[in-house]
Amino acid sequence: MNTPRRNSGFMGKIMVVDLSAQTIDIEPVSPRVYRLLLSGMGLAAHVLYHRIPAYADPLGPDNMLGFVSGLLTGTGSLFTGRWMVTGLSPLTGGWGEANCGGHFSPAIKRCGVDGIFFTGISSKPVYLYVDDTTAQLKDATDIWGLDTVETETFLCSRTPGAKTACIGPAGERLSLMAGVSTDKGRMAARSGLGAVMGSKRLKALVLAGNKRIGVHNKEAMKRISRICNKWVQFQPPFLPGFLTAPVGALLRIMPWVFTQDGLLYKMLLRKWGTVSMNQISVEMGDSPIQNWKGSNRNWRFFKSLSANPDVFTKKETRKFHCYSCPLGCGGICQTKGKYAQTHKPEYETVLSFGGFVLNRDVNTIFEVNETLNRAGMDSISAGHAVAFAMECFEKKIITVQDTGGMALEWGSPDALTWLVEQMIYRQGIGHILADGVARAARHLGRGSDAFAFHAGNQELAMHDGRNDPGFALHYSVEPAPGRHTNGAWLYYEMYQLWKKVSTAPRMPLVYSKARKYATGPDKAAMGSANSRFLNVMNGAGMCQFGAFMGANRIRIFDWLNAATGWHMTPDEYMEAGTRIQTLKQAFNRKHGIQPKSFIVKGRPVGDPPMTHGANKDRSVDIDTLAADYWEAFGWDRNTGHPSEQQIEAVISIS
Amino acid sequence: MSFFITTDCTGCTACRVICPTHAIVGKKKHRHRIIDSACINCGTCGRVCPAKAVANPFGRIVAKIPRKEWVRPLFDLELCMACHICIDACPVNALDAVLQKIQDLHPYPVLAREKDCMACGFCAAECPVDAVTLEKRQG
Known part of the structure; x- marks a missing residue:
């Protein structure tokens, strides 16, 4: 054409x-x-x-x-x-x-x-x-x-x-x-x-195309990129990997929350990548342990030390940059054993096959990472399936007769690698697990659904809603549920949207932890802003790690205007985000999805509350948070459905 | 608008052979034609045309330049942020990302296949931090 x-x-x-x-x-x-x-x-x-x-x-x-x-x-x-x-x-x-x-x-x-x-x-x-x-x-x-x-x-x-x-x-x-x-x-x-x-x-x-991509104002694009790059290159010397754990412990103990500046997270990413969070997250209660029933007390410093960030960078032979990324959080690692090299495992993979299944053998994590990459299988869901099987084995719902003699003990590297292979090739018990924990629980029965944690059948990621209720909310209310990139209170703090968007509530520099776990209109506004901004990012093709540096530093709205010549305000772009969210929700309604069926239940929302560890006695009022969130979009707070008028407005766009 | 071939074309096929997007069609000894939708405005056809039969989108005839005088990219690794935009911009896959700095694991761009480089300058044009300059080849 x-x-x-x-x-x-x-x-x-x-x-x-x-x-x-x-x-x-x-x-x-x-x-x-x-x-x-x-x-x-x-x-x-x-x-x-x-x-x-x-x-x-x-x-x-x-x-x-x-x-x-x-x-x-x-x-x-x-x-x-x-x-x-x-x-x-x-x-x-x-x-x-x-x-x-x-x-x-x-x-x-x-x-x-x-x-x-x-x-x-x-x-x-x-x-x-x-x-x-x-x-x-x-x-x-x-x-x-x-x-x-x-x-x-x-x-x-x-x-x-x-x-x-x-x-x-x-x-x-x-x-x-x-x-x-x-x-x-x-x-x-x-x-x-x-x-x-x-x-x-x-x-x-x-x-293999070579078409050129035209923009409205190339010089303005470059000028904004140069400003952005200065922030990315700001990288003072940093603490050694094993000291990340005490940082996490400090964040856990403090009765206050300091609103996080994503520039700090950028420094962690540039030095180590996402594995920088391995020990911090465990110590502060962000990482679920042992299929959501454990805590940092089951996975103390010396157990999580095997996956401290320096372990991964020692094996790193080069950084991996995605297209147009000046940060380079990825890496290529040389490994011994089955594979000579692999992409540096991400935080989600390390925790899914580390603390979540009580595995301390980091070499197994490298191997499983490459095995799953080559198989084209999601490491988050696979980690959940392995943990689910191990808990079923512990409760004798799955026995050695079902596994052909393999004992699915917690933390066993052999059991872990064996299960992954079984799932990839749909052999034996792996045939049941390969379709996710929700379907596996329905197949196994005998109360196994009590150990299958998911949102709308999709396994949850390695961020605990009991530590940051924003994760629990976004796992539950998004049209594609259960994903860690959807949103969290922490993400909202790092986006610093209030500096650009008039409707985004401003966060104080310091606030009490009690406020973090409360519900209220501000949480609904934060949640909806998260979703709308994520839609803008996904419309623009932007990486969340860049956006974490703050909307005032990574000027996505200015870039969009310079590229398109639209001269739209940040508020108008956020309105586009609202339309996208409504359209996706309307898509689910068209296919018979009830939004309430996506709401997370059981351990991940503190039902029952933990009796020990960083998230002790915490539970998330997920029903109230979800209803408030839907209302913030103008949807029905009881069903989560957009109104007929709202749906008509977005589907009539042409 | 893309480059176009004028009636001075002798049908020597030099442009058709070198075009990185195969945007030029035509029989030998007959006037060639540029497919507008496939042309990426790299100008290589003009640089190799012995008959001076290629005009740029503004209608100006592109001068033939001997290959030894073509420019090539030079990368300033102090400015470069290893974003690899230049590597993606190259229509002939002449650039690679390789480790070049001691104690720095970030791979930076390098002109790995100099013979393939067509001096289009897209790498320099698309670099957001102006870390790519174009210099004349040696010899």
């Missing part, structure tokens, strides 16, 4: 691939859609709402799978290399989204489109190849069965310089924990969307 070049940051088109009919179409998208819903996640919500029929089978031909890039990606802005996979989630039955970095996001736009959407089911395994002049489906029979690293290596050897996203054996076997991998181990892992890709027999996308 020969259309005039845009100088507005977005490409103005989407690619729609019908795998059943083997057709590829380029469709224009109205500029009004971008202005009201941005690109990225907002664009995906717009497309998927209208094109997936109600109550469609998530693994059937009617489901659509979208790969979208952000509005700011490729515009000269920083921290804007995120891409998103979206679709009807087979795990939750509602809106599914997963977010990833690496170098795949600009590759989508360099093919001349803002998103690539797949519908139908191919009769044989295929992969999509796109370059500057062609887009075609190619036979993937030969690479079906290869792991993600092998697949990427093979495809890149055919097309040097191309960027790929692919599934591994977990996605091919339709595991509801399967994700999509890029850069040999960066994962868009959540919502089970790798299974959707597998169900369509779509092995990979290979993108």
Whole structure:
């Protein structure tokens, strides 16, 4: 399609691939859609709402799978290399989204489109190849069965310089924990969307386009990026890794909360990456221990020391930067054993296969990390499934007869690696666990649902809502529930939105801990601001770690205006965030989801409260928090549904 | 608007062969044509055209430049933040990220495949911190 070049940051088109009919179409998208819903996640919500029929089978031909890039990606802005996979989630039955970095996001736009959407089911395994002049489906029979690293290596050897996203054996076997991998181990892992890709027999996308991405004001983009970069490069000498634990202990003991400045977190990320939080989080009560029943008293300093951040950086041979990221929180580590190297495990993986299952062997964590990356399986969900199985074994719901003789003892590295392999290849007990803890509990019965912790069937992440009730709220109320990136009180503090957005409540420099655990209108305002801002970020393709440095330092609103020439205020961008949230909630309503069914129950919200440790006697009034949150969006506080008028307003955008 | 080929074209195919996006079509000894939607305005076609038959989007004829006089990127590692925007911007995959500083594990860009570089200057144009400058090749 020969259309005039845009100088507005977005490409103005989407690619729609019908795998059943083997057709590829380029469709224009109205500029009004971008202005009201941005690109990225907002664009995906717009497309998927209208094109997936109600109550469609998530693994059937009617489901659509979208790969979208952000509005700011490729515009000269920083921290804007995120891409998103979206679709009807087979795990939750509602809106599914997963977010990833690496170098795949600009590759989508360099093919001349803002998103690539797949519908139908191919009769044989295929992969999509796109370059500057062609887009075609190619036979993937030969690479079906290869792991993600092998697949990427093979495809890149055919097309040097191309960027790929692919599934591994977990996605091919339709595991509801399967994700999509890029850069040999960066994962868009959540919502089970790798299974959707597998169900369509779509092995990979290979993108080799070179289209230029025009912006309204290139010089302004660069000027803002230079200001942002100065903050990123500010990196004074820092404490050694083992001293992070006392910092966490101090945060636990103090009766006050100091509003966190994300610049401090940026320093931790630049030095160690997300593993910097390994011991801090355990000590302050942020990390769930032993399938949510333990505490920092079960995982004391000398137990968590094996996963202190220096352990990981010692194995690091180079940093890994995603596209347009000056921070470089990722890394490539050399390991001994089954694999020679792996991406540096993220905090979520380390805790999922560390304290959460009481495993102290860090080498096992490295191995499991690479095994899951190659399989294309979500390490958060997999960690939960392993912990669930271990607790079932402890309670004799699962016995050695079920496991073929393997004793699923807490903390056993052998049991852990064995279970992961079983889940990936759907063998034995792994066949049951591979679809998540909620379905496994329904299969096993005998009260095992008491140990299966999830939100709308999606496993929760390694952040404890009893320490920060914002996590419990966002696990429960988001259209794609159970994800740690959705929001928290801590995130709200670091975004410092009140410096840019008039409706965002200002946080005091210091406040009492009692206030942190209270409910009230301010919490609803904070929660809704978190969600709306996240939608703006996902529309722009921005990394949350960049945004944590504060909206006044990482000037996303200014970048958006410089890229598009829209001259919108931050409040107007936040309104776009509201529209996206409403559209996603409307998507769930269309597919029969009751928002209340996503609310987290049991241990993760302090029911019953812990009797020891950092979160002792704490419980989260999740029903009140959720009702207040829905009301802040103007939705029904009892059901969580938007009104007919609100839904009509967002679905009529065209 | 993209570059376009004028009636002076002799059909020598030099531009068609070098175009990184395969945006140029045409038979040998016949006037070639640039597919507007595939052209990325790198200008390489003009730099290699012996007939001076390529005009830029403003209608100005692009001068042929001997390859040894083409510019190449030079990276200032003091300014560079290792964001890899330049690497992504390169249409011919001529840049790589490699470790270059002692005690610094951040991989910085380097012109790994100099023969592939077409002197388009996209790396310099897209660098947010102006860490890439273009210099003439030696010899």
